Amino acid sequence: MLEVSGLVKRFGGFTAVNNVSFRVDQGEILGLIGPNGSGKSTIFNMLSGTLAPTSGSILFAGHEIAGLAPHRIINSGIGRTFQIPRPFRRLSIFENVALAGFYGQGRHSRAKAEEAAERSLAMVGLPTDRHASVDGLGAAGLKKLELAKALATAPKLLLADESLGGLDEAEMDQAADMLRNIRDELGITIIWVEHIMGVLMRVVDRVMVLDHGEKISEGLPSAVAGDPRVIEVYLGTDAETTQAAAAEARRRAGG
Amino acid sequence: MQAFLDVFDIYLLEAVINGILLGGVLALLALGLNLIFGVIDVTWICYAELVMIGMYGMYFMVQYYGISYFVAAPLTILLVAVLGAALHYLVIAPLLTAPPINQLLATGGVLFVLQSFATVTFGIDFRNLGIRLPVLAFGDMNFSYARLLSFVAALVGMVAVYLFMTRTFTGTAIRAISQDRQIMALMGVDAKRIYLITSALGGALAGLAACLLVLQYDVHPFVGLSFGPITFLICVLGGLGNFIGGFIASFVFAEIISLGGLFSDLEWGYVLAFAFFIVMMFIRPAGLLARRR
Amino acid sequence: MMGRGRLAAWGVGLAALVALPFVYRDPYHLHILVLILIWSFAYTSWSMMGRFGLVSLGHGGFMGIGAYVTALLWNHAGLSPWFGIPISMAAAGALAMIVGYPCFRFRITGHYFVLVTLALSGIVLQVITATRDYTGGSLGYTPNRASGNKLLALQFDDKTTWYLIALAIWLFGIVVWHWVDRSMARYALEAISEDEDAAAAAGVNVTAEKLKITLLSALMTALAGAIYCQYQMFITPDTVSGIAVSLQMVFAAIVGGLFVSLGPTVGAIITILLAESLRIGFGTKAVGWDNLVYGVLLVLFIIFLPKGILGSLLDRLKLQRKVPRAHEQKAVQVARPGT
Amino acid sequence: QEKKLKIGVIYDLTGPLAGGGSELQYTGARIMLDQYSAKEVEGYKIEAIYADAQSKPDVAINEAIRLIEQEKVDMLLGFFSSAQCVPVAARVEQLKKFMWITTCISSAVLENKNYKYVFRPQASGDQFGMMTMDFIAQNAKEKLGKDPKDLRVAIIHEDGAYGVDVAKGNEAGAKKAGFNIVLREGYSATAPDLSALVTKLKRAKPDVVFHTGYNPDITLLLRQAREQGLKFAALVGHGAGYGVYEKLKEGLGADVNYVFNTDPISIWLANQKSMDPKLPPIIKAIGEEFDKRKPGVAIRSAHVGMAASNTNLFLTDVLPRAIKKYGGVDPDSLRKAALDTDIPEGGTMLGFGVKFHGEGSPMAGQNERSFPVVIQYVDDKSYVVWPKSQAQREAVLPLPKGTTYSNQ
């Protein structure tokens, strides 16, 4: 459903993403990992239109979307979260999500937007009270709000950027389950960026690894977790736990 | 063709050079504002009115009390620096957490206050220092010493402020404070002090401008109106907080006004300058010297 | 979503306002009232975009265009203001688009936006002054007195008529304000004012939404300018255009309260009445003191009532009624299973 | 009930125009009115109510309406700026109240307006402009040694109502005299820089510069002219800023020597021999009163006398006639009395006579007998040099060699 080829992004003289190509299939959860600064968020920014690519093509559901205005991309069915939550503090939690529901779905009906807001909020476990203020949310709450906003735009493809960062372990597990549910129940395809391997490896179907803006590995979680290059630049001593998690996931999936 | 060539006469050159000298005046005015508005991100709409008060200070010290110009100048700079600090302490500090528009409004109120304060205490008369500096003549061209002086002061001031802002710890703190005020305490910085230093410095620069402007302009309660808006535009055109940019922008503006005025009516010179500003904002929103992102 | 009680209050208030000139006929007070209504409408128009962080100092320009284009068309082309006003509004709207589009497209926000628009009103002022052969320059401009149909010329000698016209226009402004306030566009604009990228990622067409509100605001401001001109029958570049007028709008809107519908109106009442009564109060005995006091009051208002007079007042009332915020947090925590 | 005439008096006491001369006008009018506050005119007490227009037309309108509607004044008097006179006169006429303009001189205030209740004893701005051109034209051959067609003149003016109107008169006068107009340009009185204008002047090489401005811009222009080395044979100013010698001297020092100024004659300079003998004592009294109110002023400003004389004219001529002949101080009586006014030359402190253009004339309400005079500042004194009938000495023309701007 998404086909990216030869994607490049330069900032001044610095190349943040260098000739990256990949594809994502309908209903898949693709894990995107890589060292800090390897270009993951930059790729998300290009997929969602926040940044225009320097070159390369992005085919989404058969249409070229590279360089389109963000709202048009969102309307065509891509939803995203931001790594560092960016809530609208002057709106209530509900209004935040309703806004995304209204505009993200092409400004059709207010009722539909509010319905979508309620559904998304319930899904991530935030209150559906219309006046609850964003200020009361902690780190975890803000992450959930990001996710609810993205979901309310009724995406076909969800770009989740570090949705677990800063969560405690209990919440992390819930959030991972939530992503799974989103895929299983709503049939939404997901690209997921995360640094917490223990959780990521259990959830994703496939993993892609970036380093210095280039793709260095791609494949099944267990395979990637064993890739020496990935271990060297990214996993380090976490490799064992990661491999264990991947294996566990495969066993569960297979069994 | 001949008519066209006629344009390139000695007067054109004179206009160009006068533009540069006017640029010096504008650059001097913009310097302090750039520090306040551009760097610590506080809106002093009444900046030109501080200059006005400084000019009155000079006038009274020199004319009434017979203090020598060179003694009066540092006193004036001190006076306006105190005024700047007071402005911060009384008006800006309570509004630091409020939206910038509230600062604009409050200092707008101060603008009224300063104008009418001057009206009430100094009267509505135009006052002139009456110091007449000699004129510098090159053949057919003549230039004003007073303006040359402003030009030099602006240049020196710009370099000094630039070095201060980039080389010293306090300068760095001044640049940092607009970005995250709360966290300054974690650096061991007393935010209040930094604000006061900056405001006093901004005031002092306004005072410096006043000392030099008083040589060229009459003082009256509304003298600020002639300079206020254009100084703000210069700060933005040069790039907020970018001192070199502001310096260059002053000259660009001055040349447009000067040459526009030479080739057409003076007003159209201003229309041109404003229009140029708008167009430049679209081409280089982050200022003349900004790298395109 | 207006409660029944509030609706009733509005109804009674309006009825009283409509009845006023038939009961109370002091011409000077009516004159001040008409001015207050017209300026309230202008300030409301400004706040339409100002409340979303789009601080424009270009509205003096829009107002000037509204006033001058209408008057010029009437004097030079004999075009009735009934047509002249829409044309002048269109002209102001076109200018708003020409400046607004690149501004929004190139993400010119904050201080930059303020100053671009400041330059805009500077330009309009200078152009009106420079084309003095047509506009009368700083001497000002007077629409010709109608020789025929007064209605067609939109010229009335009677203050009551003007009062009712101004009241209708003002009410129109308030209605539009509420309409925007309750629309989805408000959410979008609030979001944009905080974080454009995040708003775009929620599917908002940032440029289009900003343009729409700017257009609306500019059109209404031009209308205010035209009505002001028809009422005063005299305009000068300084009274209807330029930076001073723009600042005046910002002042009044914020002093009154930017985020409540009647805020700009309260701002107009306060600033105009304050200026008038201070000037009359001090008279020629203490020249200059009125502006001194005015300035000091302005500063005090803004420091102690940062949300504007009406805004802060309503906040205080609400605070007494509303549940404390800690409850909201409780609600959030309760909804967070596992902790 | 006691009989009373309430006069609303409006000038600018704050804002840029106040220092440009408005406040001095106010002082002049006030000196006269204060003298009448204890007296009665034909059984009527005079009560003046003062207001500050703050240099803003909209404030002037509001104050005019307030004084008429609220304070119930019988008439308005005053006004410095033409930009205020234009709208206020329209309002007053509409309300059928009487308005006596002491100052604002733009011809646009009255021209083709057919006002019935608005009167101005003062010369109009274009008359100023015509007058100075005429003065130079009469002297061109003899003193400047040039035929009119060879005489290069520049007309520059602040772009407000006043400057534009005078410049219009300048242009008409120059055309009539056949001068070669090498530059005509306006500028904003608040412009921070006039060097471009000076450069243009240098390029145009005028023999005579005709200038109309307020004060800060005059000083700025002439300073920059000195600094840039502009040379000419004569500088002719037209009232407003040029009427406030103190300030010119303060800003320009000796350079102000030999500058010409056109204004209604200063009452202290007017030829008292040909004047109505009742007037000189009044002039003296005004002078003393003025010195009391503004101590330490070297040359008593022409502004003061202008307003005082015009106010006096109303109080001593129009008002008594309105009461005696037409039975009251209602607008129609005042109007009829004003139209009856017929004072020959020498009948006012300003030297000129008074007769108002009546209904049907394009300048209805304008005094047809008023004229300004040209004076010259020489060594801190001012002398009337034109017209011949009032002249106190020969004009110094061109600028003597060795003076700053001299092109000799």
Add this chain to the structure above:
Amino acid sequence: MLELRGVNAGYGTFQALFDLNLDVKGGEAVGVIGPNGAGKTTLMRVISGLIRPSRGSIKMEGVDLVATPAHKIVSLGIAHVPENRRLFSQLTVDDNLKMGAFMKEARDHYAERLEVVFDLFPRLKERRHQMAGTMSGGEQQMCAIGRAMMSNPKLLLLDEPSAGLAPVVVQQVFELVKRIRASGLTVLIVEQNVQQVLKVVDRAYLIEAGTIRSSGTSAEMLASDTVKEAYLGV
């Protein structure tokens, strides 16, 4: 070294910490763990003076912090790496580090400290002229820690230093904590990464809903049922 007694603190009407007692001895590394919203960040802020306790006392080597203005607390040797980094995003990396050395005492050793920080994070040296705001999340975290290290602190407060970092970097950060500790520095560290943090600290506190639920040595905590249940996903 650091001693909190009966500390209550909150935001406006909302109370986040209740009668909290906590001790950190010199040279020790102490961890603070707990669920989201427990008040961990609030605790750090109270120590570094960003918010003031409504009741209770905080002492650093006998000096009462409650009475010390926030900007003076740094000069007592406390450096705080705040949650979410809070860099000066429009300043370069260099300038950010310079801000870390703003205090008089630190200025004198500016060059030395810079060396130390660049040794720890070579990445920062590469990017020293880049605007901090345009760096990746991980780079920013390094910069934030580096900035705190510039003041040559005795006590380092780390609020979730591993959040958002790649596994190798997380390991480096924990290595770093070890090293910092070994060099004689005292560390108080808030972490979500419970397993990892318990490996590097000597002792830990578990905070829930603004109160200390339990505390003990790392070994004790690892063995504790409460901790296991809630945080180790066992």
